[in-house]
Amino acid sequence: MxxxxxxxxxxxxxxxxxxxxxxxxxxxxxxxxxxxxxxxxxxxxxxxxxxxxxxxxxxxxxxxxxxxxxxxxxxxxxxxxxxxxxxxxxxxxxxxxxxxxxxxxxxxxxxKGLQLEVITTNEAAISSYEAMGFYRHRTLRVLKLSSEPASQSLDYVPHPLDLSRIPTETDGFFDTEPTPQNGRCALQALSPDHHLLGIEVEGELLGWGAVYPDGAVAQIAVHHSVRRKGLGRAILRALWQAAGEDALTFVNVDESAATQNGFLEHVGAQELLQQYEMQLRFS
Missing domain, CATH: 3.40.630.30 (Gcn5-related N-acetyltransferase (GNAT))
Structure with a gap:
């Protein structure tokens, strides 16, 4: 042919x-x-x-x-x-x-190269990509939260944010960078078709979350200086209510992001599958 x-x-x-x-x-x-x-x-x-x-x-x-x-x-x-x-x-x-x-x-x-994701159990696809020169860069988790999370704090009330309020330098908020479909460019491309909610105190942004209409959470971030104070739960509950779905999904959570994974598991999120982020670097 x-x-x-x-x-x-x-x-x-x-x-x-x-x-x-x-x-x-x-x-x-x-x-x-x-x-x-x-x-x-x-x-x-x-x-x-x-x-x-x-x-x-x-x-x-x-x-x-x-x-x-x-x-x-x-x-x-x-x-x-x-x-x-x-x-x-x-x-x-x-x-x-x-x-x-x-x-x-x-x-x-x-x-300088390409990157993609493939489900870890798809051995045929993984072998094919490796034969093309791709290598496994990191492991990503997909989780699902099936019950509405409770907020343990009345001190922090998330409110709608404009994307311009999200800092371009996010090292203090993220343990690892979101994958492309959850990054800033994706949120910008789908604006206003997402819910972006944040917590500010005296004009300082302490954390935020973003969820797509189907209940897929693109981002949830809390500054490292104010973690374990209930901000994450408050944001997560607000995202649940904004999406209005029966569940929230978290696609491509970096396995090495210990704080984020611990938080999601603590609130009851269950793992559905894992993916490899694979990269091909041009010589």
């Missing part, structure tokens, strides 16, 4: 969404994104048509590698949103061809 590799500049979101759904149609839980949900996915994760590539057979998409632009806040690495091949076109080396095209374009944009 002959395939043509091209970027995504002339492809509509509906075409890309259909290809992504078809690529994951035979999974245990098939993917069924609506076009609206796919557009949100693109915005949240920084999709760039000129940095994303597809393999086409005629007019049909056989495989894809969706990517963003290199980001300075992630060491000039570019985030891979999704990689997939439709069932009838697998084991033909298309992912490698797409990676070559993505890499060439990323180099032209000054990228």
């Amino acid at each position: 002959n395939y043509r590799i091209s970027d995504c500049c002339d492809l509509a979101p509906a075409q890309l969404c259909a290809a992504m759904n078809a690529a994951f149609s035979d999974y245990v839980i098939p993917l069924k994104l609506s076009e609206t949900a796919f557009r949100t996915f693109q915005r949240q994760r920084g999709f760039s048509a000129e940095h994303s590539f597809v393999a086409r057979q005629g007019d049909d998409i056989a495989a894809f590698w969706f990517s963003g632009k290199p980001r300075a806040e992630y060491g000039s690495l570019a985030y891979t949103l999704s990689v997939g091949t439709l069932p009838d076109h697998r084991r033909k080396g298309l992912s490698r061809q797409l990676l070559d095209a993505v890499t060439a374009q990323q180099r032209l944009s000054g990228s």
Whole structure:
């Protein structure tokens, strides 16, 4: 079969969404994104048509590698949103061809490499990425909180914040940096489609949380100087009430963030799965 590799500049979101759904149609839980949900996915994760590539057979998409632009806040690495091949076109080396095209374009944009996430139990995908030169950078947890958390403090009342109030330097708040779909750029891209709530005392920001409409918590941060005083619980409860869902999920919590993991487990969050964040560095 002959395939043509091209970027995504002339492809509509509906075409890309259909290809992504078809690529994951035979999974245990098939993917069924609506076009609206796919557009949100693109915005949240920084999709760039000129940095994303597809393999086409005629007019049909056989495989894809969706990517963003290199980001300075992630060491000039570019985030891979999704990689997939439709069932009838697998084991033909298309992912490698797409990676070559993505890499060439990323180099032209000054990228120093790529990063992506893969579920730790997906051994075939992990082996494939490692064969391409990716390595495991860190382990990320996905957790779910199924009951409304109680707030133990009346001294701290979260209120809505504008994103401009969140500091660009967050070392005093985060143990480790959020992954791209939860970072500042993602919140900015989805504004105002999220709830951002914070606690301020005499004009000083002590902590904040952000949750998407589906109950996925993008960020929860408390300055290290005021931890264990009930701010985290107050923010978490406010996020629960703002989202109005039956549960909150926490996607890509760094396993090494001991304080954050301890807090989430203390309030009752249960682990659903783990992912590896994998990176490929250009030489």
